[in-house]
Amino acid sequence: RKQHKKDIHAEAAKKRRRTTKKPYSRSIVGATLEVIQKKIAEKPEVRDAAREAALREIKERIKKTKDDKKAKKAEVTKSQKSQGKGAVQ
Template sequence: MVLKTELCRFSGAKIYPGKGIRFIRSDSQVFLFANSKCKRYFHNRLKPSKLTWTAMYRKQHKKDIAQEAVKKRRRTTKKPYSRSIVGATLEVIQKRRTEKPEVRDAAREAALREIKERIKKTKDEKKAKKAEVTKSQKSQGKGSIAKGGAQPKGPKLGGWRWQALSHCSVAYLLGSRVIDRTCLFV
């Protein structure tokens, strides 16, 4: 049968069932003392770290070194070993580890070059499409305003400005963009 022991709040000694003094402070905090000596020192506000027979003093001054040394155990350190990862076998991983840094750098540069070329290609395609759109708008010539064209004079309003154009189309300006919309009303 295991006995439930508690610790003295002052000395740190074990208190067995049926022994000790229980003190309850006005803020409902419970203090358990081993004997009247511990209770008296606690109420006189003596520090347990200054009395040589308390557990706190012994711990601070490292008096129980022999017992603590027995408790310490060294954990066996696990040596790392290689395992294959999903998508790469052990041979591939070993090959990459032994690979020279020059080869790695060359592969990285080639990959970067390929990515840059792909980005440049997409930018060129976008520019070509944009040029076609501007040519088609210039050829139509109806209801379009050039980006660098003269803007209406007058007080600048915050946000949107409206300007009526010929043959019932309306353009509204937002920042530097000009967007055309045809009128639904006459």
């Protein structure tokens, strides 16, 4: 039996593949089934437009914070220059 490897061959034949599960859509926390189906069904143009709008809004927000930081930094350096040398606080 061992010489002809009968056991190994028999076990290999017994292995069966697991059946694949069919995709089943159901609601997730925070999104109902209707909302999910709407998102799946929407056209790529609409999706791209929404993405562009979101990116634009994020970029504007980042730019605004950078401008605020720059203005604050300029204000601090201006006040330091006006104090002069050797000033004690």
